[in-house]
Every structure is written in C-alpha cells, then in structure tokens.
Amino acid sequence: MPPSSPTARRAGTAALTIQDVANHAGVSKATVSRFLNRGGEQLSADIEARVSAAVRELGYSPSPMAQALKRGKSRLIGLVVADVSNSFSVAVLRGAEKACREAGYMVMLFNLGNDHVLEREAIRALSSYQVEGFILHTLGNDAAALADAARLHKPVVLIDRRSGDAQLDLVGLDNDAAVRMAAEHLVEADYRQLLFATEPMKGVGSREQRARTFRSFVAERPDMLAGSTFEAQPGDDAALDAALRALRRDAGAKPCAVLAANAVIALRVVAAVARLGWTLGRDIGLLGFDDPEWAPLVGPGLSAISQPTDDIGRFAINCLLERLRGITLPPRQILLPGTLNVRGSTRRS
Amino acid sequence: MPPSSPTARRAGTAALTIQDVANHAGVSKATVSRFLNRGGEQLSADIEARVSAAVRELGYSPSPMAQALKRGKSRLIGLVVADVSNSFSVAVLRGAEKACREAGYMVMLFNLGNDHVLEREAIRALSSYQVEGFILHTLGNDAAALADAARLHKPVVLIDRRSGDAQLDLVGLDNDAAVRMAAEHLVEADYRQLLFATEPMKGVGSREQRARTFRSFVAERPDMLAGSTFEAQPGDDAALDAALRALRRDAGAKPCAVLAANAVIALRVVAAVARLGWTLGRDIGLLGFDDPEWAPLVGPGLSAISQPTDDIGRFAINCLLERLRGITLPPRQILLPGTLNVRGSTRRS
DNA sequence: TTGTACGCGTTATCAG
C-alpha cells in the first residue's frame, strides 16, 4: 500500500504528526510548521485560522525528539547531582526543576550516588541526549568532565561548589557572610571556644571557603576567641567523640560550641552529644548549616543557617537560560544570603 | 559546497555520526549500524575488525535521539513524583535511577510539587519525549492521566499507592504486614489505647490500606485494645494537639500510643508532644512509618518501620523493563516487607 | 504568502 492517502490515517492512537495537521487543514507541512514557530506572523488570516483550528481540534503538539534532531536543541537540561539523598541537593533540585518547566524545559537527572568516577559518564550520557546545558552539584574535582562539557560548547552552571580553576557561572550561598553571621551569633551567645566541624574537604570549594572564613573570623579576635577545625571521616564516630571531648577540655571554664558545616555533620554531632550524655546549648553549643526539617525537634532545637534552596535552583536555571540565549558575559557568581534560625542549641540557659 | 567529501570532516568538535565511522572504516553506514546492533554476528571477520577499530578510535556512540526517532524507542523512563521533598520519594527515586542506568536507560523526572492538577501534563510532556514507560508515585486520583498513558500503550508501574480502579503493576511496602508488626510491637510494649495518625486520606490507597488494617487489628482484640484514627490537616497544629490530649484522656490509666502513617506526620507528632511538654515513650508512645535519618535523635529516639526504598525503586524499574520486553501478564503486586527499628519512643521506662 | 524538497542521524528493507 502506498504510504498514505490524504484521508484515513491514524489507525489506533499513534502520536499525530505535523502531516496529519497539514492534511486536516488542507495545507502543507511547511505552513503548519511556520504557524507553530513564528506564531502566524507571516500567514494569511484565512490560513492561520484553518491551521490554528486543526491544531486545536487534533490536540497536536510537535515531537521534541524530532525537533531536537533537526535543530540540535532539545529543550532539555542535564542536572548532575553528587547525592540525591542530600537534603540540600533535593531542595535545589526542586527549585530547578520547577523553573525549568516554567521555561518550557525538562530536566534529565543523573545521580552520582557519591561515586564521582561517574562524573564524566554523566555528562557524556546527558550530552548524547542533546541536553542544552548542565547544572552541576558535584564535588567537581573532575576537570576532564568539565572539559568535555566545554568542548561541546554547552553552558555549565555550578551549584554551591566552585570547581577546580574553571571559570564558570556559580550560584550558591554567600558562605563568607553566612559563616560570619553564624560565628558572630555564637560569640554573642557567649561561646568562646569554637570548633568548626566539616566533612573531609576533598577540595570542595564551599567547604574550604567556610573553613577559611571561620579561621579568619577567629584570627581577627585573638584576645576573646579560640578556634580549631575538625574533619570528620564518614563512619568514624570515635574520632568525632574524641574531638568533642578535646573541645571541652581545651575550653576549660569557657563555654564552647561547634559550628557544623552542613546538615550531615550536624546530625552526627547531635548524635555524638547524645552519646556523651551532654545537653545541647548548656554543655556545648551547636550551630549548623542547612536547616533540615528535624532541626526544631532535636533536644532543645538545633540552631541553623538556612539556605535559600529554591532560589538557588531558580537562579541556576535562569543563569543557564541566559547563556543559552547567547549572552556572552564573564563568568558570574551569584551569592545568596542565608538566614539564621536561633533555637535552643545556642542558648546556654 | 557539496555537503561532504569522504575525507576531511569534523570541523570543530561536533558530535560524530555513523557516517563518520563508516568513512573511517571504508564501509557503508548500514554495516556500521549492523555491527552496533547485532554485535558483529553477520559480518565477515575482516569488516568486523575494521568497524570495531573505527568505532573505538573515534570514540563513537550513537545518538539516542536519532534512534528514538527511528524506532520509536528512546531508552527513557518517565518518573512522576508527587513531591521530591518527601524523603520516601527521594529514596525510591535513588534506587530507581540507579537501576535504570544499569539497564541502559535514563530517567526523566517530573515533580508535581503536590500540585496534582499537573499529573496529566506530566504524562503528556513525558510521553512527548517518547519515554517508554512510567513510574508513578502520585496521589493517583487522576484517572484521565492514567488513561492517557494506557492509550499510548506505555506500561505504567505504580509505587506505594494503588490508583483508582486501574489494574496496574504495583510495588510497595506490604502495608498489611507492616501495620500488624507495628501494632503488635505497641501491644507488646504495653500500650493499650492507640491512635492512628495520618495525613488526609484523599483516596490514597496506601493510607487507606494502613488505616483499614489498623482498625481490623484493633477490632480483633476488643477486650484488650482500643483505637481510633485521626486525619491531620496540614498546618492545623491545634487540632493535632487536641487529638493527642483526647487520646490521653480517653486512655485514662492505660498507656497510650500513636502510630504515625508516615514520616511527615511523625515529625508533626514529635513536635506536638514537645509542645505539650510530654516525654516520648513514657507519657505517650510513638511509632512511625518510614525511618528518616533524624529518627534516632529526637528525644529518646523514634521507633520506626523502615521501608526497603532502594529495593522498591529497583523492583519498580525491573517490573517496567519486563513489560517493555513484551511480557504479557496480569497486573502484579510486589509487596516488600518493612523492618521494625525499636527506639526509645516505644519504651515506657 | 505558500508549497516543494532536502537533511538531521538512525535503522530496516531490499537488491546485489
């Protein structure tokens, strides 16, 4: 049978094509395509009406796949995340996905599951699907992966963490301001011996940045404040307990407090304090980054710096979209302010 | 300029095509395609070697987009989730995404953000990208959306929640067994007046199932046990507090406990108990579904039923893949067992 | 203004 007669198509319910619409309206594919893309600008009123009606009646919408193949653009954005289980990651993901959809894009997700060898494969797989750009929330040590992306001329926006030396757009918390806000709060609450607890730095920009600012803050107040840093290895609770004991010992009579670099480490400190039989706030202060849902519920409540995660996701997408529209600017840093939520873990009484 | 001479292509670094490989190996596109798909079965040793070498040297991998266009298969799976912020959802997502990738598929994510009007749009958008099947973790009240999916002959696997009357594959927790395990634990811990606290049912299968089993369990022990159910409206903390007060009042001298239908509601109960100045375990027992990371840290620790979220994700994907391979079976239910983690919130001493 | 014809990268059919 010759492939088609103008009438009588659409057996079953296969997706309709632009040709179906053209037949229905009695015009050519090209005309329909023009109507769809240039919005009926260059069409006669009569034709426009017919095509418009046909599209509506048939409920037609073009195939993004075919469009992608033709124009090399897919209206797809690749989102690579070190660990979806991380509450910060999901929160950002949420904002990003929403902003994406509002701009007519879809998100293609790749979770590294903390296996950072996958980073290259991630951007490779994603770009084979023609994603137009990348949002990366990873350790970002893999320069090769970034190079791949750059070579494909696909824009990249980093979230939270600066990646190597690459000059890329970055959106995240204003770590410097946030750490200062946090430390100042601890000082005002009378804590005098401070410990900055973090996951292993591993070259992660935001962790190093926070640690650096913390050290500066302490160094600027040599007479009233002492401070040190502790990198907690995953699983090694004993070392963490020891570090906390050392903190109180070093503090002597002075009140001491921990500044936890993120929610994961804050959770571990809370657990350690419980193991040691201490009371948060009184025996030891604790202030964490990120403000997880459980923060109000542990002991007297965990004081925390909350990040504007939704905004971070939104800004990242907007930043990417601007690049896609061809804006050529030097790499930007968009740093958003955090918010301090004071709870019982930083009240000594 | 005529589009191509056999040599001298690949200006810049545009992605390479099957034609490039063919040129490089001195064969036709068709041959390369065959090598790629049937794995060199029907090729002469000489040709196979040449093609194989060319593919490797050039680092070629075919374009999923073009493949999708040609065969109508995209190696894409659509994942629709009611709310990514829900810890259960992410956990399942994690397992699913991994299983997907291991099977050579990619995940396309659509988050409803609890806006269930989007459900139809979700499956519409996703199927326009030719996803081969759907994993749905939604309220599932939108029969129309499901009908859309069915009409496209795309397989659907439901997670956790049965959807309307549709006969579809389902994978989730064995709610019946889990509720009985939970309730039995409460009984053994001497609690005699029970309250089942849940988010509004809204026709959500798993919530109704859990409530039903709870009521049966109580009804089967009329002489030793009393129980009731409470639907907590989002934000209405006053009503929740009142319900808890009523629980203790009704219990009189008997110990009472709350069975929380998921982590969200468990969190709210913990907060309410704190507001009321009670102590978990002693003044009121609490056992929750889901086992969030913070469970060990609130008060004496929150007892909880943990769900095998990774497995749920994996099974869902495998189930979907089997359907994609054309298995025609009646709809299955895969019910996985939960695990009871006993902590302080169900210890009266 | 509208239609015709071609190509995006693949795979399937059909000759050879």
Next chain:
DNA sequence: CTGATAACGCGTACAA
C-alpha cells in the same frame, strides 16, 4: 555478507 535507499517527524532554504 554488504551496500544503496527510504523512512522516522520536523524545520527551512529555495522556488513558485
């Protein structure tokens, strides 16, 4: 066993 060729659904020069 291999190569030419026609689709898949769409956008767009080019021609009318």
